[in-house]
Amino acid sequence: MSTETSTWATKKGLAQMLKGGVIMDVVTAEHARIAEDAGACAVMALERVPADIRAAGGVARMSDPALIEEIMHAVTVPVMAKARIGHFVEAQILEALGVDYIDESEVLTPADEAFHIDKHQFKVPFVCGCRDLGEALRRIAEGAAMIRTKGEAGTGNIVEAVRHIRAVQSGIRALAAKREDELFTAAKDLQAPYELVAEVARTGKLPVVNFVAGGISTPADAALAMQLGAEGVFVGSGIFKSDDPARMARAIVQATTHYDDPRILAEVSKGLGAPMRGLELATIAEADRLAVRGW
Amino acid sequence: MTAMKIGVLAMQGAFAEHIQVLREIGIEGVPIRLPRDLAGISGLILPGGESTTMRKLVDRWALREPIEHLIEQGTPVLGTCAGMILLSRRIVDGDEPVFPVLDIDIKRNAFGRQLDSFETDLVVPLLGDRPMHAVFIRAPVVERAGPAVEVLARLEGGRIVAVRQRNVLATAFHPELAGETRFHSLLATMAADHDEPGEGSGPARRPAPSTASGSPDGNRRAASS
Numbered sequence: 335m336s337t338e339t340s341t342w343a344t345k346k347g348l349a350q351m352l353k354g355g356v357i358m359d360v361v362t363a364e365h366a367r368i369a370e371d372a373g374a375c376a377v378m379a380l381e382r383v384p385a386d387i388r389a390a391g392g393v394a395r396m397s398d399p400a401l402i403e404e405i406m407h408a409v410t411v412p413v414m415a416k417a418r419i420g421h422f423v424e425a426q427i428l429e430a431l432g433v434d435y436i437d438e439s440e441v442l443t444p445a446d447e448a449f450h451i452d453k454h455q456f457k458v459p460f461v462c463g464c465r466d467l468g469e470a471l472r473r474i475a476e477g478a479a480m481i482r483t484k485g486e487a488g489t490g491n492i493v494e495a496v497r498h499i500r501a502v503q504s505g506i507r508a509l510a511a512k513r514e515d516e517l518f519t520a521a522k523d524l525q526a527p528y529e530l531v532a533e534v535a536r537t538g539k540l541p542v543v544n545f546v547a548g549g550i551s552t553p554a555d556a557a558l559a560m561q562l563g564a565e566g567v568f569v570g571s572g573i574f575k576s577d578d579p580a581r582m583a584r585a586i587v588q589a590t591t592h593y594d595d596p597r598i599l600a601e602v603s604k605g606l607g608a609p610m611r612g613l614e615l616a617t618i619a620e621a622d623r624l625a626v627r628g629w
Numbered sequence: 630m631t632a633m634k635i636g637v638l639a640m641q642g643a644f645a646e647h648i649q650v651l652r653e654i655g656i657e658g659v660p661i662r663l664p665r666d667l668a669g670i671s672g673l674i675l676p677g678g679e680s681t682t683m684r685k686l687v688d689r690w691a692l693r694e695p696i697e698h699l700i701e702q703g704t705p706v707l708g709t710c711a712g713m714i715l716l717s718r719r720i721v722d723g724d725e726p727v728f729p730v731l732d733i734d735i736k737r738n739a740f741g742r743q744l745d746s747f748e749t750d751l752v753v754p755l756l757g758d759r760p761m762h763a764v765f766i767r768a769p770v771v772e773r774a775g776p777a778v779e780v781l782a783r784l785e786g787g788r789i790v791a792v793r794q795r796n797v798l799a800t801a802f803h804p805e806l807a808g809e810t811r812f813h814s815l816l817a818t819m820a821a822d823h824d825e826p827g828e829g830s831g832p833a834r835r836p837a838p839s840t841a842s843g844s845p846d847g848n849r850r851a852a853s854s
């Protein structure tokens with residue numbers, strides 16, 4: 335074959351290189367340097383972390399391209415940025431900037447309540463959120479080259495993240511246990527393409543890398559996500575809303591590598607200062623929940 | 630040599646993919662997270678991932694010295710992409726080297742950002758006439774190779790993307806993402822020839838049960854790879 339850029343293998347492959355790592359939300363070039371120095375495998379460039387987006391209310395949009403470029407110049411690790419669900423022009427702009435990954439994210443206010451972005455039309459790879467296996471496979475069918483379970487962003491509360499990664503993993507196990515002739519109905523029930531459903535049933539895993547996001551705020555949270563089957567974690571507000579961000583960032587990186595070694599987890603969890611304060615889910619009205627955005 | 634084990638540095642990155650390729654050629658891959666994990670390995674793989682992340686974790690978990698020692702003792706090692714960067718004596722953008730065992734100058738992200746990542750076919754004469762499918766992701770390139778370095782592959786246009794120097798093999802691309810087993814088989818052959826296990830041999834050298842069926846943890850890792 336001749337040389338080809340932006341193939342499925344290169345899109346999905348970058349996510350494979352991020353595995354076992356921590357992708358951190360950063361709002362300034364200074365934050366980005368702190369994150370990289372702590373061992374982040376990539377950064378998510380945005381104007382406000384989800385906790386502040388939640389507090390500010392109003393419409394949350396793509397960040398200022400000047401800020402994204404400043405962050406791209408500040409670090410050598412890959413830089414991701416968020417576009418609104420369905421806002422394919424924001425995605426075009428992010429692609430023109432040359433970001434390494436676009437997050438079509440429910441943390442921003444959706445631009446389209448019926449259609450997600452047709453991600454096959456882009457050269458830059460996309461990561462999308464999901465709450466269960468069907469949603470993950472619908473996003474992959476649209477061209478997502480990486481999946482993250484949504485959790486509930488900006489809460490510092492891991493409970494929704496746990497619910498979503500468990501839903502994806504148990505969905506995969508359920509498919510793997512089915513007879514081939516049961517997969518057609520499974521595809522109908524999951525509202526996902528039969529070919530992807532059959533692939534998951536055969537391989538016992540998603541066809542793309544799966545990270546956990548939304549509520550991770552301690553090393554133990556990161557390790558919990560990993561032990562439940564995450565291949566890496568996104569940490570949004572959890573780092574720069576904690577007492578000592580550089581220290582918390584380093585500790586979460588260590589915990590993600592050594593997620594199954596409780597003695598190391600104990601060691602890296604010592605003396606980190608206060609994590610972000612966090613929100614009890616019951617106090618968040620249904621209308622203020624971010625994870626329900628997207629379909 | 631049926632019980633040969635090859636370590637795969639498991640700080641961050643695509644280590645599970647390498648363990649899978651090793652399994653395909655009948656070799657047990659052992660994730661390396663702490664110095665004690667190096668006991669009993671006959672070869673080592675430094676995978677792709679983020680080299681800035683891996684270098685920090687290698688130091689944090691005191692793996693730099695024991696790994697450098699193993700390589701100096703002649704243990705065969707294969708580095709892919711970020712792994713190639715970790716093995717280079719000089720990194721062009723100024724970062725300090727990690728295991729300075731390959732006499733090359735390496736340039737990180739030499740092709741640009743993710744939008745410039747690509748796939749192509751290469752000929753690696755050492756590994757036969759059949760072209761090798763190669764996936765380059767934010768890949769580095771070798772800008773200078775010293776006299777002791779054997780160049781194994783070049784892109785059209787001449788840029789060096791695979792090298793060997795004594796017991797050290799390195800590629801700028803990802804054989805593990807392309808269903809390609811020849812570099813891993815070469816590493817295994819070199820490891821068999823080297824015939825000296827890693828430090829702390831002894832109990833850990835006894836034939837170990839395969840990770841796939843050994844423990845619940847082994848199963849979990851295999852399932853998530």
